Amino acid sequence: MRRTLPIALLVLMAGTALPARALEGPTPPKPGATATTPAAAAKPRVVIVATGGTIAGAGADAANSATYQAAKVPVDKLIAAVPAIAQVAEVRGEQAFQIASESFTNAQLIELAKKVSALVKRDDVDGVVITHGTDTVEETAYFLDLVVKTDKPIVMVASMRPSTAISADGALNLLDAVTVAGAKDARAKGVLLTMNDEIQAGRDTTKRVNIKPSAFFSQWGPLGMVVEGKTYWFRAPVKRHGTTSEFDIDTIDSLPEVAIVYGSGNMHPEPYTTAVAGGAKAIIHAGTGNGSVAGYLVDTLKDLRSKGVQIIRSSRVGDGFVLRNAEQPDDKYDWVVAHDLNPQKAKILAAVALTKTQDSKELQRIFWEY
Numbered sequence: 586m587r588r589t590l591p592i593a594l595l596v597l598m599a600g601t602a603l604p605a606r607a608l609e610g611p612t613p614p615k616p617g618a619t620a621t622t623p624a625a626a627a628k629p630r631v632v633i634v635a636t637g638g639t640i641a642g643a644g645a646d647a648a649n650s651a652t653y654q655a656a657k658v659p660v661d662k663l664i665a666a667v668p669a670i671a672q673v674a675e676v677r678g679e680q681a682f683q684i685a686s687e688s689f690t691n692a693q694l695i696e697l698a699k700k701v702s703a704l705v706k707r708d709d710v711d712g713v714v715i716t717h718g719t720d721t722v723e724e725t726a727y728f729l730d731l732v733v734k735t736d737k738p739i740v741m742v743a744s745m746r747p748s749t750a751i752s753a754d755g756a757l758n759l760l761d762a763v764t765v766a767g768a769k770d771a772r773a774k775g776v777l778l779t780m781n782d783e784i785q786a787g788r789d790t791t792k793r794v795n796i797k798p799s800a801f802f803s804q805w806g807p808l809g810m811v812v813e814g815k816t817y818w819f820r821a822p823v824k825r826h827g828t829t830s831e832f833d834i835d836t837i838d839s840l841p842e843v844a845i846v847y848g849s850g851n852m853h854p855e856p857y858t859t860a861v862a863g864g865a866k867a868i869i870h871a872g873t874g875n876g877s878v879a880g881y882l883v884d885t886l887k888d889l890r891s892k893g894v895q896i897i898r899s900s901r902v903g904d905g906f907v908l909r910n911a912e913q914p915d916d917k918y919d920w921v922v923a924h925d926l927n928p929q930k931a932k933i934l935a936a937v938a939l940t941k942t943q944d945s946k947e948l949q950r951i952f953w954e955y
């Protein structure tokens with residue numbers, strides 16, 4: 586007699602993996618349970634703070650994926666354009682700025698951080714999304730990571746194509762950002778960026794491509810992904826941030842000036858001396874290779890150091906990290922190394938650190954820890 590197998594087992598044998606619960610059969614009702622559907626779980630409460638950028642951009646024609654005007658669409662229209670957001674969270678919008686992010690100033694960075702700090706302190710806010718241009722979102726993300734003392738998710742989001750373009754990427758990026766901002770498993774992971782289905786660490790991520798949606802990368806990889814409204818995590822940050830940071834935006838009202846000088850062959854001292862004459866308290870040397878300094882520039886940097894200017898060696902090379910005392914005698918010259926931070930990230934950390942210390946050894950400790 587042919588044995589008849591339970592259907593579930595037949596389906597499994599057919600190679601379709603069934604979720605475990607299907608194999609166990611329906612869950613028996615708990616004694617005393619009423620036959621009503623469980624109360625819909627309360628949706629997380631997310632505030633979307635808009636600052637401008639391409640995600641708020643508009644082009645003349647649907648074929649314009651790269652030719653458009655940034656910072657045109659207001660936050661309420663951004664939210665209304667993605668009805669699926671309402672399924673994910675209770676959201677409200679605030680328009681902080683309406684600018685292309687290459688135009689951000691330190692004053693606007695501080696204003697935005699203070700706004701976000703006030704929002705995350707509220708009991709009726711579970712997470713914050715910040716829409717932003719792609720050009721400097723990596724700096725804003727790292728700044729907020731360093732100075733906003735919270736474990737609540739703060740999620741940056743941008744887009745490479747304007748909303749008016751065919752295959753615009755902003756809508757799904759925004760839906761993903763709201764999903765992450767409302768996700769309990771996104772807490773205490775630092776400031777995040779959702780782009781192109783990925784969840785990037787605000788500290789690590791940088792814009793590496795300037796003309797396609799897969800523009801953001803971290804040499805240490807994304808923290809996770811968002812797929813169809815669900816977060817998938819594969820790693821967590823180890824550097825200090827948020828509630829483990831020694832910095833607090835509530836005690837910062839201005840940032841010292843820090844300048845970046847880009848390294849190449851055949852350089853001259855003027856970019857360094859002019860930056861200091863203009864008020865720079867630290868120079869980020871975006872050196873060739875492992876942050877190398879041309880022999881003919883060493884005296885200029887030593888002279889600036891002797892006048893109290895911090896010299897911080899980063900690299901123009903995208904990946905890897907600058908080693909202390911490798912080709913350059915940092916101990917001897919009292920220089921600092923930026924570790925794995927690219928020049929623009931090193932500039933943010935140096936400015937924040939200089940609000941607390943002028944000591945180069947303390948500065949180096951901070952560059953190891955953040």
Ligand code: DAS
Nearest residue numbers: 638639685686718719720
């Ligand atoms: N100009 C760019 C900016 O605002 C546009 C963008 O890519 O978002 O950063």
